[in-house]
Amino acid sequence: MARPGGRSARVQEAVHAAVHELDAEVGRDALTVPLIAARAGVTPSTVYRRWGDLRELLSDVAVEHLRPETDPEDHGELVADLTAWAEQFLDEMASPPGRAYIRDALLGDPDGDNAGQCSAYAAEQIDVILRRATARGEQQQPDVETVIDHVVAPMMYRILFRPGALDAAYARRLVADCLERGRR
């Protein structure tokens, strides 16, 4: 007899994989719960019971995509670590797939749990960078919430609300300003 947790994890994996495959094959707008269920080898009612509807399923898949796979790179210095992280974050989030995942994560998530999870991922990465700086003996760092407010928030706000060019120079300027604040 399979443990419920084991089956549950396998169902989730199969359904997420089916979404990825079908997204690539037939495109996002053609996805339906019956199509996804058939590819995953489960019944549509399994999907409805677990995820509610297609939008909530896509929100979960998006959050999974937005989860960082590794710790931020270590460049030996706070300013270099935070700059590299912010440049990569902006590059990923402002890309067409990144924008689609952010929208999906927000839209199928009336309670805000998935959006909160996305923000928690960013906060965890920043926390790793700041702890590393502390371990090196670097002084006068900003705290995680200050980096969220003045580096992450402006990038995400502009991606969602403010059309216009977003380049690596913008990310670098936000980081430089944020660290300068911390030094005052």
Add this chain to the structure above:
Amino acid sequence: MARPGGRSARVQEAVHAAVHELDAEVGRDALTVPLIAARAGVTPSTVYRRWGDLRELLSDVAVEHLRPETDPEDHGELVADLTAWAEQFLDEMASPPGRAYIRDALLGDPDGDNAGQCSAYAAEQIDVILRRATARGEQQQPDVETVIDHVVAPMMYRILFRPGALDAAYARRLVADCLERGRR
């Protein structure tokens, strides 16, 4: 013969009014295009032709709600004007109706035009405040984009992505920090 512009404006007004009335009467989740069209005295196909679908219609209605009705209050000094504006903005946007409008504006708006319009409204209000400060002879103001990045963006990011308390003290602190940056 009615001018097309005149008829078009009347249709928009009737449909928006129907959304407001039905939202109050039957609740948001029970809204449908046929229900809204019947209340507005137009055919469903008129609604579909003009707005595409319910989600896009709700996005337009949300943007209309998020449009400021008056210029920001004049308190005689930049710091007071910007603080009062930020406190009111946070209060409105973080309220349950405000959050619902922000979500609607984003969700039915794949091109980002409506989200861009919301941001343009905020930028226009900030611009009025900064021009007033210039006219008074106040020096060393931040520019509009800096206020967007460091006052508006953190508030909107936390409303959408980061659960937790958002109070007037948070808005005041963002404004004070932003003006201090401008003074350096």
